[in-house]
Amino acid sequence: xxxxxxxxxxHMVAENGCKxxxxxxxxxxxxxxxxxxxxxxxxxxxxxxxGHNTFWHSQLPSWLPGSVTASDLVTNxxxxxxxxxxxxxxxxxxxxxxxxxxxxxxxxxPTKASDGSGTNLxxxxxxxxxxxxxxxxxxxxxxxxxxxxxxxxxNDAKTACMFAVxxxxxxxAAVPYDRLAVGFQSHITAAPGQFSSKSALAxxxxxxxxxxxxxxxxxxxxxxxxxSSADERYQAAIWGDYLDACLYAANCFEFINWDARDDLSWIxxxxxxxxxxxxxxxxxxxxxxxARLQRY
Ligand code: G3I
Numbered sequence: 041x042x043x044x045x046x047x048x049x050x051h052m053v054a055e056n057g058c059k060x061x062x063x064x065x066x067x068x069x070x071x072x073x074x075x076x077x078x079x080x081x082x083x084x085x086x087x088x089x090x091g092h093n094t095f096w097h098s099q100l101p102s103w104l105p106g107s108v109t110a111s112d113l114v115t116n117x118x119x120x121x122x123x124x125x126x127x128x129x130x131x132x133x134x135x136x137x138x139x140x141x142x143x144x145x146x147x148x149x150p151t152k153a154s155d156g157s158g159t160n161l162x163x164x165x166x167x168x169x170x171x172x173x174x175x176x177x178x179x180x181x182x183x184x185x186x187x188x189x190x191x192x193x194x195n196d197a198k199t200a201c202m203f204a205v206x207x208x209x210x211x212x213a214a215v216p217y218d219r220l221a222v223g224f225q226s227h228i229t230a231a232p233g234q235f236s237s238k239s240a241l242a243x244x245x246x247x248x249x250x251x252x253x254x255x256x257x258x259x260x261x262x263x264x265x266x267x268s269s270a271d272e273r274y275q276a277a278i279w280g281d282y283l284d285a286c287l288y289a290a291n292c293f294e295f296i297n298w299d300a301r302d303d304l305s306w307i308x309x310x311x312x313x314x315x316x317x318x319x320x321x322x323x324x325x326x327x328x329x330x331a332r333l334q335r336y
Contacts, residue, residue: 045320050087051134051296053258054078055306058091059099063125067103067117070124079132090294091129092258093137093188094122095171114166122174131180134294135256137188137223138175139168143202145191165205169213176215184293185215188223188258193241206253217251223258226282227298227307230262230275238281245289254291257282259298261305261313262325269324272312276328279315283332 056062057074065071075091082089095118108117126136175185187206192199206222209215224241245255262278264271286292299305301316309318315326 044322044326045301045316048315048322048326049300051090051294052078052082052085052087053090053092053296055299056099058125058129059093059096060104060121060125061099061101063128064101064121065103066101068120070128072125072128075125075129079129083132088134089132090256090258090296091126091133091136093140094125094175095138095142095167096140097142110167114170118167118170119174122171123178126175126178131183133179133183135184135186135221135223136175136179137186137258138171139186140188141190142168142187143189143192143198143205145198165208165212168205168209172209172213172215176213176219184221184254184256185219186221186223186256186258188225188256190225190227190259192222193224193226193244194237195240195243199244203247206251210251217253221254221256221293222248223256225259225298226257226261227259228262228278230264230271230278238285241282241285242289245285245292249289249291254293255286255289256292256294256296257286258294258296260296261298261307263307263311263313267310267312272324275312276324279325280328280332283329287332287336 054075057078062074063071079089104117122138172185179185187202187209189198189202192202202222206220210217210220222244224244248255260279260282262275264275283295286295297314299314301318301320302309302312302314303318305311305314307313312323315323315329317323
């Protein structure tokens with residue numbers, strides 16, 4: 041595979057440009073330039089585009105933390121922001137991460153649903169309901185509304201909590217399951233025991249399918265302990281398994297990795313977590329992706 045880097049991807053996401061910090065720099069103002077820029081870049085290359093995200097506890101606008109009350113957040117701030125962003129980006133969005141990383145890391149009810157200053161503004165999920173019901177109102181009918189999180193590919197307490205939050209959104213924000221999706225970020229490490237098995241992932245996809253909801257792989261990268269060729273082969277095998285889990289599930293619709301090449305990756309070039317090396321050359325995992333697609 042020579043020079044495939046520029047044509048390899050057919051689905052894109054903005055790494056930072058659609059986050060709240062970027063889209064509403066002061067209260068009530070809409071600034072979609074960066075987000076629209078990535079969407080246009082994708083469209084110009086024949087690629088589809090997904091939206092990440094309308095809420096995350098990180099990268100919030102500086103005006104927000106500490107400045108609004110819980111009821112202002114739920115009644116005004118969240119609905120206005122979600123409407124502004126989703127309406128402003130239009131229908132050319134395959135899915136929106138309406139909520140990113142709101143599930144805590146234990147079997148707890150969401151602990152990260154704070155205002156970013158460490159203060160929990162809400163003690164229930166009202167702001168989550170407000171965001172999803174607003175998204176349902178303004179997103180186009182074929183745009184999936186996602187709950188996106190990391191470490192939810194296995195069969196553990198966090199994953200159970202994620203399913204409970206999904207059910208809560210369905211029940212209390214009145215979002216039908218056929219509009220809902222779970223985004224499995226999939227930031228993993230190429231070491232035994234540090235990634236969910238293909239069968240666990242497939243079981244979660246099947247559980248979603250039984251509800252009528254969809255599954256998305258939204259931020260796959262696989263960090264290496266060392267950039268040895270053995271690790272690269274292990275990385276390729278895991279990548280292929282994740283792809284197969286998605287390809288062979290009837291309700292898995294998007295498969296996207298986080299950062300396109302090692303030198304641009306948030307985990308750093310040394311982690312070598314992407315499909316292409318620092319020179320843009322395809323790594324074994326990229327060949328594996330091509331092979332699995334061909335076999336499918
Ligand atoms: O834009 C400023 C720039 O003006 C400044 O000079 C520079 C100095 O450090 O920082 C720049 O901002 C950085 C921003 O990326 C844009 O490059 C922030 O410091 C940096 O923290 C931010 O990192 C992003 C991170 O989210 C924030 O936590 C990463 O690029 C991005 O890959 C990462 O993405 C997240 C997903 O959104 C959610 N899932 C996990 C994933 C990885 O952490």
